[in-house]
Amino acid sequence: MDDETRLIYFRFFNEIGILSQLSRAAMEARLPDGLMLPHFSVLNHLTRVRDGQxxxxxxxxxxxxxxxxTHTxxxxVKHGLVEMRPNPKDGRSKRVWLTEPGRRFxxxxxxxxxxxxxxxxxAIPPDQVAALLPALAEIRAFLDADRDRDDDAED
Amino acid sequence: MDDETRLIYFRFFNEIGILSQLSRAAMEARLPDGLMLPHFSVLNHLTRVRDGQxxxxxxxxxxxxxxxxTHTxxxxVKHGLVEMRPNPKDGRSKRVWLTEPGRRFxxxxxxxxxxxxxxxxxAIPPDQVAALLPALAEIRAFLDADRDRDDDAED
DNA sequence: TCCACTTAGTGCGATTTCGTATTATATAGT
DNA sequence: ACTATATAATACGAAATCGCACTAAGTGGA
Known part of the structure; x- marks a missing residue:
């Protein structure tokens, strides 16, 4: 892999990392005491995909x-934003359900x-941001599918 | 702000967050024991901007x-990747310098x-990634400049 | 100069994140 | 049915991150 190509990918993930850092700080500044970004992210995931996972x-x-x-x-649960119920199909596991306050939150x-x-x-109109979404989603989907191979390719 | 516009920005930062998560995990899998992403990030920052900060x-x-x-x-320092020296212009502060092993690392x-x-x-050719960089850098620069206003605009 | 105020770095305790080991349940092979 | 193995969740201790408070040093006004 030539230096120029490596730099393109590296700079991309560098920008991603900085953007994530900045947006995380902005987001956490809005969250109430005792709730962090992971809490919100789980609520968001349960909403976007489905709850009961x-x-x-x-x-x-x-x-x-x-x-x-488990900690998150x-x-x-302590804040009443999700409920944990036993999984009827598997006695070892539990399922996580959104509560109404959770959805509202x-x-x-x-x-x-x-x-x-x-x-x-x-500064940046919605169109310009919307134009980035397909490419970002594509890269995200690839990394998501690729991540398991990391372990296999270690050596 | 209408729902559609809000969703565009929200989905953008959602993708950023997931991409950051995935790339962070991939990166940390490559780092040796005792060194985390923040350690690398500081080395990278000192290289890209300048050391002596x-x-x-x-x-x-x-x-x-x-x-x-301080902890990072x-x-x-413990790994010999940076050196801390007193700041001759301000007795309270120190300055951080890269070492040769730090640069190599x-x-x-x-x-x-x-x-x-x-x-x-x-899966994603370099050109396609390179095409995203200017827009990402622009958004990053805006957020970077905007972050101080978060506090002022709290109420 | 002196004194109040601000700032840089760190010590300390609390919370979050993580790796390892443990317990309870499920699964597969006999 | 029984045993060995695998999996889900958690208890526990270590490390990272953070907020608060303290010390040392700089700044500015009387």
Missing amino acids: TPNTLARAFQVPKTTM LTGL RVEAIRALDPNFQRLAA | TPNTLARAFQVPKTTM LTGL RVEAIRALDPNFQRLAA
Whole structure:
């Protein structure tokens, strides 16, 4: 792989990392005490995909250890934003369900970003951002499918 | 702000977050024991911008508390990848300098990603990624400049 | 100069994240 | 049915991250 090509990919992920850092900070500044971005992200995932998933599925989806997901879910339960019920099909596992406050919390958290989005919109119109989405989704889908191979290709 | 516009921006940052998560995991899988992504990121920042910066400047650049940067720098010093020297212009502060092993480590860490980049290149050619860079950089620059206003506009 | 105020770095305790080991349940082979 | 193996969740301890408070040093005004 030539230097120029490597630099293109590296700079891309560099930009991604910085953008993520900046948006994470902006988002967490809007969240109430005791709730972090992972809490919101789980609510968002349960809404976008579907609720009733197991903690293990969520841990794999977020690329975090199971113990971390247990901790995050404990916090969400404590705040009444999700419910854990036993999985009738598997006595070992549980299933995670959104509560009404959980759904409401997610919607309000997104709406709370409007001031940020409005300032951004003044500099970068929605069309320009929308134009990036297909390519980003494509790269994301590839990495998502590719991640398992990382282990196999270690040596 | 209408729902459609909000959704565009939200989905954009959603993709950014997932991409960051996936690439972070892939990157950390390549790093040796005892060194995390923040360690690499600081080395990269010192290389790209310039070394000799103060810990406080780095903490602000990375949007982390000063104590976190102290911790990260302590680890880098322990591994001999950076040096801390007193700041002759300000007795309170220090300056962080890259060492030769630090520079080498960064280059090797980037090169270690080649297998990942090569697999990605087979699905998403460099041109397509390069085409995204200007827009991403523009959005990143805006957020970077905008982040201070978050506090002011809280209420 | 002196004194109040600000700033850079760090010590300390709390929370989050993570790796390992453990328990309970499911699955497969006999 | 029984045993060995695999899997889901968690308990536990280590490391990372963070907020608060403290010390040392710089800044500005009387």
